[in-house]
Amino acid sequence: MSFVATLVSTPTAPAVDQDLVRRASKALGQTTAETVLSPGVAADIHFEAADATAIAAAESRIRTVIGAAPVDVFVQPETDRRKRLLIADMDSTMIRQECIDELAAELGLKKKISGITERAMRGEIDFEPALRERVGLLAGLSVSAIDTVLSNRIVLMPGGRTLVQTMKANGAYCALVSGGFTHFTRSVAAMIGFDENQANTLLEENGKLTGKVAEPILGRDAKRERLEELVADKSIEFSETLAVGxxxxxLAMIERAGAGVAYRAKPAVAEAADFRVDHGDLTALLYLQGYAEKDFVLS
Structure with missing residues (x-):
């Protein structure tokens, strides 16, 4: 069987030099089957193995070679690399922040609410009651604070727009699914270029947040369900899907997708995902699919 190991570093600190690629290739028993996707940033190493059980062993050998270098490793079969559907989380994935924590900052409650957010994201407490508790603490906050947060606090994750624009230019459909709020997903989806967005709705009255969120809350199961709906609607296979969060x-959508990616994720998520990005930016998901930098759409 034909496999490919992809080495990726962040574009701002290139670490995939020729020596590293050579040593990783040697560890796989290869000497010539290498493809530079971006000089110093990403490279493919192509190799043959008896079956899919070789993936874990190959990745282990490469990680031994890499050591402490800031390089991500993706090992997979050569076939079906390019995906026709991207489904992505928003907070701490497509943007750097957790929106509810930034809203809390407007009330001086960021430390309190971010502690609850962290526990929910780690899976230590259930998402739905944690969201109700946090939204309850926002009662009375002016709705105008949302625009303030969007303008002054929300920063897109590097590489996100390039990821979406490149996949769309190659025929993929891109969905933003969030356990956050539509007030934010609508704007973020428009900035990045997603085809659709899904999130929870903050309830408001007389220009202020009521401290309640519309039911039912869209959480873990809703993300998986939207993935399954899109697979059916687009008549594609799960092997043609990529989920990131x-x-x-x-977790549910990451485990259901053909390629589930943990992006700078909590430990339980990184452990369960097919791939993990700890160093690269979101263009790592393009290199994962075999795109070279010259293929990127930068508009």
Missing amino acids: DGAND
């Missing part, structure tokens, strides 16, 4: 409420 960082928290426990992303």
Whole structure:
């Protein structure tokens, strides 16, 4: 069987040099089957193995070679690399922040609410009651604070727009699914170029948040269900899907997708995912699919 090992570092600190690629290739028993996807940033190493059980062993050998270098490793079969559907989390995945924590900062409650958020994302407490508790603490906050947070606190994750625009240019459908709020997903989806967005709705009255969220709450199961609906609607296979997220409420869709990616994720998520990105930016998901930097759509 034909396999490929992809080495990726962050573009701001290239670490995939020729020596590293050579040593990783040697560890796989290869000498010439290498493809540079981006000089210093990403490279493919192609190799043959008897069956899929070789993936774990190959990855282990490469990680031994890499050691402490800031390089991500993806090992997979050569076939079906490019995906026709991307389904992505928003908070701490497509943007750097957790929106509810930034809303809490407007009330001086960021430390209290972010502690609950962290426990929920680690899977230590159930998502739905944790969301109700956090939203309850926002009661009375002016709705105008949402625009303030969007303008002053929300920063897109590097590589996210390039990821979405490149996949869309190659025929993929891109969905943003969040356990956060539609007030944010609508804007973030438009900035990045997602085809659709799904999230929870903060209830408001007389220009202020009521401290309640519309039921039913969209959490872990809702993300998986939207993935399954899109697979059916687009008449594609699960092997043609890619899901990315960082928290426990992303686990169901990550485990269901053909390629489940943990992006700078909580430990339980990183352990369960097919692939993990600890160093690269979101363009790592393009290199994972075999795109070279020259293929990127940068608009």
